[in-house]
Amino acid sequence: MNVKDLIVSCIHRSTLQVFSTMLGEELLLAGVATERDSQEVRDGVVSFVGLTGSWAGTGSIICSPEMACRICAQMLLTEAPAVNEEVLDAVAEVTNMIVGNVKNDLEPHLGLLGLSVPTVVYGRNFRARNARHSEWVVARFAWGDEILTVKLSIAPDSAKTGEGVHAASTSFGEPYALDV
Amino acid sequence: MNVKDLIVSCIHRSTLQVFSTMLGEELLLAGVATERDSQEVRDGVVSFVGLTGSWAGTGSIICSPEMACRICAQMLLTEAPAVNEEVLDAVAEVTNMIVGNVKNDLEPHLGLLGLSVPTVVYGRNFRARNARHSEWVVARFAWGDEILTVKLSIAPDSAKTGEGVHAASTSFGEPYALDV
Numbered sequence: 001m002n003v004k005d006l007i008v009s010c011i012h013r014s015t016l017q018v019f020s021t022m023l024g025e026e027l028l029l030a031g032v033a034t035e036r037d038s039q040e041v042r043d044g045v046v047s048f049v050g051l052t053g054s055w056a057g058t059g060s061i062i063c064s065p066e067m068a069c070r071i072c073a074q075m076l077l078t079e080a081p082a083v084n085e086e087v088l089d090a091v092a093e094v095t096n097m098i099v100g101n102v103k104n105d106l107e108p109h110l111g112l113l114g115l116s117v118p119t120v121v122y123g124r125n126f127r128a129r130n131a132r133h134s135e136w137v138v139a140r141f142a143w144g145d146e147i148l149t150v151k152l153s154i155a156p157d158s159a160k161t162g163e164g165v166h167a168a169s170t171s172f173g174e175p176y177a178l179d180v
Numbered sequence: 181m182n183v184k185d186l187i188v189s190c191i192h193r194s195t196l197q198v199f200s201t202m203l204g205e206e207l208l209l210a211g212v213a214t215e216r217d218s219q220e221v222r223d224g225v226v227s228f229v230g231l232t233g234s235w236a237g238t239g240s241i242i243c244s245p246e247m248a249c250r251i252c253a254q255m256l257l258t259e260a261p262a263v264n265e266e267v268l269d270a271v272a273e274v275t276n277m278i279v280g281n282v283k284n285d286l287e288p289h290l291g292l293l294g295l296s297v298p299t300v301v302y303g304r305n306f307r308a309r310n311a312r313h314s315e316w317v318v319a320r321f322a323w324g325d326e327i328l329t330v331k332l333s334i335a336p337d338s339a340k341t342g343e344g345v346h347a348a349s350t351s352f353g354e355p356y357a358l359d360v
Binding site: 037048049050051052053056057058085088089092093095096114115116117118119120121122123124125126127128129130131132153 | 232237276294295300301309
């Protein structure tokens, strides 16, 4: 299994498990892709959490304001009529749990990883760009007629491996194929 | 010296040094504060980079679109008429260098820290919220008639210390005073 397939499988398992146990909801995997950072302008809610270690990167969840409110409502069993601080905290918590599980599942293959504190951004017409231009592994999940996107970008940390900055800009393929 | 004063001193030294050596510019410290996450709506450019270890948190830089373009122009010695990918990458690189230096200066006091990959957000009318509600140590620097803000939020990682989630919501004060 290469790193991309490993990440897809970790994201898939973790997302379904967190939604099932924390929100009592069953998601369906709707699609998988790899993407480079795009010029895409975003509306809605986007979270980020950092991963560090001999591999380093970022996990991210993207959803609509309505889905963010629904996550909060299901998690806290209260109404969430608009994207307020409680809603952003609920999205941060789901991000922490999903990417935290992925981190645990990746560690046997990539070495120990640290998980930072999630940041959640909400707005209209904003752009978010990751500094390292390695590929994102993107999994889309259907929740009713809405889509929740979970994505992860991770690459060997050039500062740790001493391979220079370009080692981090790799695509997921043969060079990092793993026996898993 | 307590943790807050230590962080201010690290941010101060690192920011002046990065601007001086990378951009050939002299910044002036214009103010220092501690802040909780606010409901504040932002316009402009905001970067985030995660710190992990037995203490975990986030470093962040906030500036206007004009200042982001100026950082890019000074760094690459080219014109940057609008906030494009090159400008966001320049802000990410400055974030990586400033927070990376702060990390190195904090490590003798807080233990080894990992640094994640910066994310840069650009837009109008967006909110960014950090999941853990510990205080930010905020330093503002004057660059001509504009202000560059560098801030850091870091607290003992409850997952590592086993002190439960509320250990992370501390303010910077006596409990974490250090002999430095």
